[in-house]
Amino acid sequence: MNKISEIHQAAGQPSVTIQDEFWGRYIRLVQDVVIPYQYEALHDRVPDAEPSHAIANFEIAAGRKKGQFHGWVFQDSDVAKWLEAVGYSLRLKRDPELESRADVVIDLIAEAQQPDGYLNTYFTVKEPGKRWTNLQDCHELYCAGHFIEAAVAYYEATGKDKLLNIMRRMVDHIDSIFGPEEGKLKGYDGHQEIELALVKLYRLTGEEKYLKLSSFFIDQRGQEPNFLRQEWEARNRVAHWSGTPTDSMDPAYNQAHLPVREQSKAVGHAVRAVYMYTAMADLAAITGDEALRDACVRLWDNMTGKQMYITGGIGSTHQGEAFTFDYDLPNDTIYAETCASIGLIFFARRMLEVDPDARYADVMERALYNNVLGSMAQDGKHYFYVNPLEVWPKACTCNPDKHHVKSERQGWFGCACCPPNVARLLTSLNQYIYTVHGDTLYTNLYIGSELKTTLGGTEVRVSQQSSYPWEGIVTLEVNPAQPGEFGLALRIPSWSNGAEIRVGGEKLDMDEGLTKGYCVIRRVWNAGDIVELKLPMEAHRVYAHPELRADAGKTAIQRGPLVYCLEETDNGAPLSSITLNESASFTERFEGSLLGGAVVVKSKGSRIEQAGWSGGLYSKAKAPVAAAEITAIPYYLWGNRGSGEMKVWIPESKA
Amino acid sequence: MNKISEIHQAAGQPSVTIQDEFWGRYIRLVQDVVIPYQYEALHDRVPDAEPSHAIANFEIAAGRKKGQFHGWVFQDSDVAKWLEAVGYSLRLKRDPELESRADVVIDLIAEAQQPDGYLNTYFTVKEPGKRWTNLQDCHELYCAGHFIEAAVAYYEATGKDKLLNIMRRMVDHIDSIFGPEEGKLKGYDGHQEIELALVKLYRLTGEEKYLKLSSFFIDQRGQEPNFLRQEWEARNRVAHWSGTPTDSMDPAYNQAHLPVREQSKAVGHAVRAVYMYTAMADLAAITGDEALRDACVRLWDNMTGKQMYITGGIGSTHQGEAFTFDYDLPNDTIYAETCASIGLIFFARRMLEVDPDARYADVMERALYNNVLGSMAQDGKHYFYVNPLEVWPKACTCNPDKHHVKSERQGWFGCACCPPNVARLLTSLNQYIYTVHGDTLYTNLYIGSELKTTLGGTEVRVSQQSSYPWEGIVTLEVNPAQPGEFGLALRIPSWSNGAEIRVGGEKLDMDEGLTKGYCVIRRVWNAGDIVELKLPMEAHRVYAHPELRADAGKTAIQRGPLVYCLEETDNGAPLSSITLNESASFTERFEGSLLGGAVVVKSKGSRIEQAGWSGGLYSKAKAPVAAAEITAIPYYLWGNRGSGEMKVWIPESKA
Known part of the structure; x- marks a missing residue:
């Protein structure tokens, strides 16, 4: 390993320590609750949670015990994300007990690594002969990417290079399998992640080969003949998930439909997309590659200019957890996954390196203070994976088109992508300022x-x-x-x-x-x-582009970086009965008793008086409308006071 | 067979012949186009349509030729629905050539019937050993029900009893398999249909055993232990459709979650529900069973009072083609299948026998003139299976949550439930007046x-x-x-x-x-x-119950029995930019050139001027609004002038 500290300085990263009342509380929550909780979860010691089996998989791979692999094919990544968050956390605050726990886990990982450097418990334990045969579904490089990120973070926090050396051996192994050279696979992972991780490894070590491998994965993506399609044909079209052949495959789901430099629209699985864009921006910043930078700008413009919710959420459908198309932003059948907004923040951060344009930071702030912050409960143990802008709890239960939307934050899943992603973002928030x-x-x-x-x-x-x-x-x-x-x-x-x-x-x-x-x-x-x-913070109205059909005739309330919402508990149900007078002013008051304290915004509007409805389901006679006071709270606090209706976009009416 | 004509008279059915300019055109379309077209389709002779293989299946079952069964497990029912429509059509107008075609098909059916009376080509050709082992999925009784309906219709039209005798033998066979007696199956079909068909057979023949069998199926449904659940366990939970075990089964999908007399809410697959309610109303009318009648009234009230679209559509979700819950009537992710509204008309017709209350006829008229009439193209060859109240064509293509919604009528499918259902309804429309x-x-x-x-x-x-x-x-x-x-x-x-x-x-x-x-x-x-x-027909506004969140703040236009809609071709896109002034009057004009002639309704409203929008995706500044003329056409004519946006519910605004 050469000149690590030197290279690290050259990357120009300032050293920043957060001392902030608002964020301090959340970061401590991650340190005090989330990281210890996840540690227990990884060891299957949380009574009410689905067992993770992630550490057990490593124990089996390491030969310490007998047993079967359990969990998702990407189960390993939860261990990696935990280690990464531990790294950031240790950098914020020394914690010898936590560090020694991490060292124990790293020792285990070392034992699970194969003689040739390969590291992945699924393929080590369950399908040893099938390494690198289903890149589309099986997340081998994705998991490696997360471990690389963990290794960098842990090294930077502790100076300990054991995990770093494990991952450098793994990368050398990957390098022997993938590349433009004769006999190597011309492939890439179905779920981007290693690309951005390799850039981190390059920034830390200065070794060009990591940058080269990242560039190879990025450049190879979407080239013809299409690797993912060829691979799919080669395995007789069998999907890992179902074990049965699939009728079709769409490389756009994996952003592999076109070479990345030719892409102009955000498509496919939203998390994969933003992880890829992040790596593209990293490479553009480092190499000065203009075509890559231009693609980043086009993709940014499309995503944030035509496919982003006002909360910084991205991904309009749960089917494929994906983008749909320009101006299609339904509020209630939405996906807007927490991880996708975190990836959007990664991308924004990298674009700020490419070009100091505040529009990237504006979006970063929007996603951070709304979609991401709102995903975590005040106890640090419950999360929204899906972040809707309009909720009718009964529809979430009784209409299958909305089963994916929840009206209250959920407990930790067996493999819970979003909570550890929140943990690693908040513990590294100092890097975004x-x-x-x-x-x-x-x-x-x-x-x-x-x-x-x-x-x-x-x-x-x-x-x-x-x-x-x-x-x-x-x-x-x-x-x-x-x-x-x-x-x-x-x-x-x-x-x-x-x-x-x-x-x-x-x-x-x-x-x-x-x-x-x-x-x-x-x-x-x-x-x-x-x-x-x-910066005067006044509650104000925001309107959506007229092509954004779901929000036509409606307004959202924003105050500073915070988007507001109406909740049933303050305004009564159904919220659809409420309109906001188009000329009403806002009153603002900090209410210390509301969920840790928040500025509540009130205004005037009208409410349909259901008691005055004289018809059945349909009627020629309209229900009477009465004046109503409207109460809005910050979106990030929604769903913390029991299950109820919520909405961000409010119809406007004339007084 | 005893006293058939006598019994038929006793049923009190008046003889009615339609002579109507408006409906005459549609009935002739069915006779001149739909029935001949389906005949060709059943014989796999329509060049651009997916082969039906329905007649071929019968030829194989009859031993006339060798081959495999192809199509859905309920493929036979298409032949039955065709024969039923032929019966009604022949009653309207003699047609020796059509009659002889039908006779040839009936001869084939006779040959396909098994020595014990069993008739079903799927189980005869493909899985001979598996008769009656998967009632939930496999539609054996459903197909029999359609052939019974066909046999009754064909006998009533022609006096020919060959198909009738085939089906009486089949029913005798069914009677030997199902019933309360020791050793018989205590089951019923996953898809109701035979229940109402057996009542028709009873009405024609006067034979009590048919009424008894229908009552058995109705009464047995939802009893514990649950037959469908036991059957599912017995086949190791394997679903016919996937061939793999399913995690769970929900008898509510088949309306078998409770004994029918205890049901109060319309749940599950909408077509199955209304076919069952139809039989329940039939039985209540014949037997005077008050508990059954009360259940019918409760289910009617729930369905039409809380779960019906203004067009007479039912079924709020495509997942399971099902009801969801009270007041959940999304306009764009809707199902509102054509067949379900046809079944609603069946049910309404039977309720009018139970109790001469015009509310049943009101709904019948609503469903007929809007959802059902709108499903068929003016050429008789293209159909909507899903009948949305709001359409954005690009979302139908690019958002998977709306893939089931189409913005233009589709060609005939290989097994096309809706078109033959439209055909049999329109050719028997004389029975509904x-x-x-x-x-x-x-x-x-x-x-x-x-x-x-x-x-x-x-x-x-x-x-x-x-x-x-x-x-x-x-x-x-x-x-x-x-x-x-x-x-x-x-x-x-x-x-x-x-x-x-x-x-x-x-x-x-x-x-x-x-x-x-x-x-x-x-x-x-x-x-x-x-x-x-x-009856003065003036275009007027209709409002929805305040609990119906999707339509809050909006109005629909209705004139006489017809619900109106806005189309992009008349009003420009996006339709979301348009509001209707809450006090604007309507002007009405018959336009002879519009799709065969129709009254067009115009009014005043406003339109967001997109050219005046100064922001990006979101902005503090609202787009300007200008006065606009609004043009509405009857809903049943939508989608006939190319693909474009459409909506029924229009936001109201103050002038």
């Missing part, structure tokens, strides 16, 4: 934190204080080791109106220096310089 | 026709002329053989307002004699007495 381009520090998220980095040759510390998400008061104290010139760029969120910036008490002319959504302040900074940002 | 209770003739549908019956001992002819569905002018000429007292009851449709009746030119006081939605005129009638009914 800033990006550095040249000698300019870009502030993407307003989260209380301490930063240490080098800008224009000067060591700089920046201390951020933020009253997000309830108020938009942000203070940055800039402390260069010695006075020096560099840039500090503050994102002016697209939702804000009337933002003000003061540097050393003096108000900036906002029109000056506003570039791609950032106010760039370039000057000679002195120790203790104070930058104050004021 | 009137019912007789005691000495009162109830007029349910206003369709030009000639009736012959006996009322209060007097032979009576009634000649009806109707300008339906475009105007509500109906004239009845009453011609008793000699002056006599009897009742004539005219339905006053629930949609009408200001109905007027004149008898011999003299205006009736409408409040007098209005009973359960019928104006009953009791007097001594003389030859040539004229009754004039005037």
Whole structure:
């Protein structure tokens, strides 16, 4: 291994520690509850949860005990995601007990690794002869990717390289199987993940071969003859999941319908898509490949400009957990998986490396504060996998078209993709606050934190204080080791109106220096310089593009980064009886007793008076309508007060 | 066979011949196009259609040729439905060539019948040892039911009893297998149909054993231990459709979750449900069984009062083609199968026998003029199986949750349940116009026709002329053989307002004699007495119950029996941009050039001006709205002018 720390510095990642009241609570929840809970779950010691069997699979693969493989073909990835979150968590806070638990798991992984470097318990235990025969369904490279991410995170936190060396051996093995050379497989995984993981491994180690392998997987995807189709034919079209032949296969589900540089629309399984786009953006940032960058921009524009819910959710259908097509964003049959929004945040983060454009950070903020934050219950043990914008609980139970939508957060599944993804995102949230381009520090998220980095040759510390998400008061104290010139760029969120910036008490002319959504302040900074940002947070209405049929005639309420929703418990059922007067103003009040405290928004509207309905199912006579007070709470808090109706988009009416 | 014609008279069915401009055209379409087309289809001679193989299956079962069974397990039923429609058609119009074709088919059926009376080509050809082992999936009794209906219809039309005798032998065989006696199966079919068919056989022949067998199937259903569940366990839970074990089975899908007398909610597969309710109502009418009648009324009330679309469609989900729950009537993910509305019409017809209440006829009219009529293209060769109330064609193609919804009528399938069901309904439509209770003739549908019956001992002819569905002018000429007292009851449709009746030119006081939605005129009638009914047909708005969330804030347009809709071709896309002013009036004009002529309704509303939208996917700024003219056409004509958006429920706005 060569020059790891050096390479790591070269990647320009500033060191950031979060000190934030709002996010601190969630990060502690992950550390105190989620990581220990998942550890127990992986060891099948959670009484009410479906057994994971993930550690047991490793014990069997390692020859420590006899038994059968159980779980999904990608069951290993849960162990990897846990280790990755542990890595991030240890970097935030030393915890020798947790570290020793992780070391024990890593020892087990080492024993499960095969002599040739291969690591995957499913194929080691259950189908040893079938390695690399069903890339489309069997997630071998996907699982490897997650272990690579874990290895990098664990090394960065602890300096321990045992898992890193395991994964470098595994990657060498993969490299001997896949590649453009004669005799190697011209393939790639059905579920993208290793591509972005290899970039992390490259960034840590500086070894070109990892970058090359990542590029191979990305470039090979969608080339003709189509690898996934050939593979499918070669296994007589038998699907791993059903064990029976399938009538057809659609490479678009795996984003393998076209070479990635020719893709312009977000299609297929949403998580796979955003994991791939993340790797594409990584490679474009590192290599400067313009065609790849342009594809990233096209895919970003399509996804966030035509296929994204206002909450930052993506994936309009549960069938294939997939994108559908432009402007098709049904609120109630939606998928909007938590993992997909997390992947969207990954992609946004990488695009900020490619190009410091605040629109990437705007989407990152939107997905983080709404879809992702809303997925986790206040206890850290219950999650939404699907994040609807409109819920009628009885329909979730009694109409099979909505069985996938739940009105209350669910317990941990046997293999629960979303909760560990939330855990690894929140414990690494410090990596999303800033990006550095040249000698300019870009502030993407307003989260209380301490930063240490080098800008224009000067060591700089920046201390951020933020009253997000309830108020938009942000203070940055800039402390260069010695006075020096560099840039500090503050994102002016697209939702804000009337933002003000003061540097050393003096108000900036906002029109000056506003570039791609950032106010760039370039000057000679002195120790203790104070930058104050004021983003007035007023509840306001948001409207959807007229082609977005599901939201026509409706409005959503947003305040700062938070999208709001109506709940039955505040407004009565059915919520469909309620309209919001199109000219009514909003009143806002922080209610400390509401689920940890939140700003509640009230307004005026009308409600159909069901008692006045005189007909049967249909009638010539309309029900009377009465004035009504409407109460909206932040979307991320929905479903925490029992099962009830919820909706984000509210029809508007004239008073 | 005993006293068939006598029994038939005793059933009190008046003889009715349709002479109606509007329906005459559709009935001729069935006779001239649909029946010959299906004949060719059954013989695999339609070039562009999937082969049916239905006649071939009979030829193989008859030993005339070698080969394999092909098609669905219920493929035989297509032959039966064709023969039934042929029977009705021959009763309307002699056609020696058609009759001889039918006779040839019947000869083939006779040869395919097994020595013990068994008739079913699937189990004769493909799984001879498995008769009666999977009632849940395999439709043996269902197919028998359709052949019984065909046999009755063909006998009534032609007096030929060959098919009737085949089916009486088959029923004797069924009677030897099923029944309460020791050693017989305590079962029933997964798909109800034979129950109502056996009542028809009883009505024709007067043989109690048929009534008893029908009652057995009805009464046994849902009893514990549950037959379908026991059978499922006995075959190791293997489903016929997949050939693999299923995790669970839900007898509610087959309406076998409770004894029928204890059922109160319409559940499960909608066609099965209404076929069963039809038989229940038949039995209640014949036996006077009050518990059965009460169950029918409860199920009717639930289905039509809480689970029926304004078009008379039923079945809110394509998953299981099923009911979901009260007030769950999504317009775009809907099922609303054509066959289900036809079954609803069967049920309504039987309820009118149980109780002369116009609400049954109101629903019959609603389903007939909207869901059913709309299912058939003007060429008789293309059909909607699913009848949505809102369509975005691109979503039907690109969102798998709506793949089952089509924006244009489809060609005939290999086994096409709906088209032959439309054919048999339209050729027997004369049976739905009137019912007789005691000495009162109830007029349910206003369709030009000639009736012959006996009322209060007097032979009576009634000649009806109707300008339906475009105007509500109906004239009845009453011609008793000699002056006599009897009742004539005219339905006053629930949609009408200001109905007027004149008898011999003299205006009736409408409040007098209005009973359960019928104006009953009791007097001594003389030859040539004229009754004039005037039902002003004005386009008006209809609103949905406030619990019906999908239609909140929206209105539908109805004129007479016809529900209206907006189409993209008249109003532009997206239709979601359009609202109807809540106080705008309607203008109505008959447009002879529109798809055979129709009254078009226009009104005022507003349209979101997409050109004025300044945002991306979401924006704080609303798009401007402009006044717009709105054009609505009858729902039954939708989808005949190319693929485009359509919707029935239109949001209302203040001007």
